[in-house]
Amino acid sequence: MHAADPTPATGAARKGRVLTGYRPTGPLHLGHWAGNIENMLRLQDERYDCFYFIADWHMLTTHYDRVDELAAWTQGLVLDWLAAGLDPERVTIYRQSDIPEVAEMALVFGMTTPLGWLERVPSFKERLRDMDERHSANFGLLGYPVLQAVDITIVKGELVPVGQDQVAHLELTREIVRRFNALYGDVLLEPQPLLSESPTIPGSDGRKMSKSLDNYIGVRDEPDEIRKRVKSFLTDPQKVRRGDPGRPEVCPVFALHSRFSPGDLERIDTQCRTGELGCVDCKTILADHLIETFAAYRDRRRELERQSGLVLDVLEAGLAKARPVAQETLATVRAAMRFG
Ligand code: SF4
Numbered sequence: 001m002h003a004a005d006p007t008p009a010t011g012a013a014r015k016g017r018v019l020t021g022y023r024p025t026g027p028l029h030l031g032h033w034a035g036n037i038e039n040m041l042r043l044q045d046e047r048y049d050c051f052y053f054i055a056d057w058h059m060l061t062t063h064y065d066r067v068d069e070l071a072a073w074t075q076g077l078v079l080d081w082l083a084a085g086l087d088p089e090r091v092t093i094y095r096q097s098d099i100p101e102v103a104e105m106a107l108v109f110g111m112t113t114p115l116g117w118l119e120r121v122p123s124f125k126e127r128l129r130d131m132d133e134r135h136s137a138n139f140g141l142l143g144y145p146v147l148q149a150v151d152i153t154i155v156k157g158e159l160v161p162v163g164q165d166q167v168a169h170l171e172l173t174r175e176i177v178r179r180f181n182a183l184y185g186d187v188l189l190e191p192q193p194l195l196s197e198s199p200t201i202p203g204s205d206g207r208k209m210s211k212s213l214d215n216y217i218g219v220r221d222e223p224d225e226i227r228k229r230v231k232s233f234l235t236d237p238q239k240v241r242r243g244d245p246g247r248p249e250v251c252p253v254f255a256l257h258s259r260f261s262p263g264d265l266e267r268i269d270t271q272c273r274t275g276e277l278g279c280v281d282c283k284t285i286l287a288d289h290l291i292e293t294f295a296a297y298r299d300r301r302r303e304l305e306r307q308s309g310l311v312l313d314v315l316e317a318g319l320a321k322a323r324p325v326a327q328e329t330l331a332t333v334r335a336a337m338r339f340g
Contacts, residue, residue, distance in 0.1 A: 018048045018194060019157030021055035021096065021148075024073035025063055028080045029216035030290075031201040031209030034259050037084050037219075039161050039196045040091075050091035051155050051322060054078065054315075057096050057103075058147060061140040062127070078311045080220070083301035094318030096151065101326040105150045108333060110143060112183060113176050118142050121172065149173040153188045154326045160191050163198025184336040188329070201259065202252035204233045217256075220298055223291045230287040235279045242278030253279070253286055261289045 020040060028037065043050050054074050060067075078093065086093065096102055118124065119142070128137055140147075152160060152173055160170050170193050177190045200208050203215025210216060217229045233253050239246035248254035248269050257268055264285060271277035304310060334340050 015046065015048045016158035017156060018043050018050045018159045018161060019053075019152045019155065019191070020050070020161055021053045021058065021151055022077060023055045023059045024070065024077045025059055026069075026073060026211050027076060027218045027220060029209055029211065029218050030256065030260070031203070031216065033084075033219050034201050035163075035198050037081075039198075040081075041085050043161065043194075044086060044091050047090075048159070051157060052081065052086065052091055052093050053151065053318075053322070054093075054095040055151070057140075058144065061138065061144055064138070064140075075311050078314055079301055079304050082304050082310075082314070083220075083297050088314045088317060092318045092321045093314050094322045095315050098315065098319045099154070099323050099326045101323070101330040102147075102150055102154055105154050105326075105330055105333060106143070106147050108337070109146045109150055109176055109180070112180055113146050113149075117172060117175065118145060121145055121169075123169065145169070145172045146176065149176040152191050153177055154329045155322050156189050156325055156329060157191050158189060159194040161194045161196040163196060166198065167193050167195075180333075184333075187332055187336045199259065202255050204229065204252070206234050206252050217290065219294050220301055222298075223287075226290050227284075227287045230283045230290070233283065235282075236272075239272070239275075239279060242281075243275045245275045246272040246277075246279070248272050253283055256286055257282075257289075260293055261286060264289070 020036070022036070040050070040052060054077055056070060056074060059070065059073075063069075074095065081093065082088070124142060124144070127141060148169075149172070151157075160173075162170055170191065174190050177188045180188055181190075203209035203213060205213065205215045207213060207215060217226060221229065230253070233256075234251075235253055236246045236248075236251045238244065248257075251272070254268065254272065257265055261268065268277060268282060268285065272282065
């Protein structure tokens, strides 16, 4: 493993540079919140040197026919992050496509990464299966891990937050980097996993919560929408009416309670099992908790929306920090490969 130290961020006692990207494909939902946003906030508070970027080129792998919505989705995602509590004074927020060096380095990694490594990525096959019929597999989807490896290495990312089940994904990035370094010299930093909690939050149909499955509850949904969406959730099929004993462990509503109703969890578990609690009331409790939990977030987001130019300012400030690092990395790569 190489190499040059990452560019220090402002502040003396920063920990390693953490890299996380997010595809702008629509509003955040509870699955994102529990799986990513809470981690991003924690890492900010723990004083890691956080580089958080809008992965808009990655968005094209599946949404290349929806570019009319890209600007609004990007704007929305930055506002979501800020409303959640990310502080651009403490973390670097930038947009992938604002750094053209990323594209050049992706071309280089595309040449040095064996095709077989990409074809065997399990998530490639899963993504194909989940894709809408309107889409067909594209080169970008196959090459997603190559671009991801560039995203991390070009800004000298040292740590990538992953759940235990995603360590293998990062291993491919590490393999791509090791191969590059073996071919051209000890040039690139090999990122390490930063193990983080990554719970799978079920959607209304019991499958993983997802925008494309339309089984989600949005974090900026208004109270009426939250109640409507919670009502649509499946429950334990064996519990047909109040009085029937239920099994919280198979119920998607209970999975959300586990995350968002910690104070009521024990009571709900007991009263579900005894039959004392009916599913309609149980869902009302959940909706109340969700409405309350995200009330401050919704207010803050509305306030941020009124600040014209805010998103542009944040992205420009982030770019000013991230791009020089990318330029330096690419210059090193070009020199190592005898270009220029
Ligand atoms: S009472 Fe609640 S936890 Fe039990 S099955 Fe119904 S919705 Fe699920």
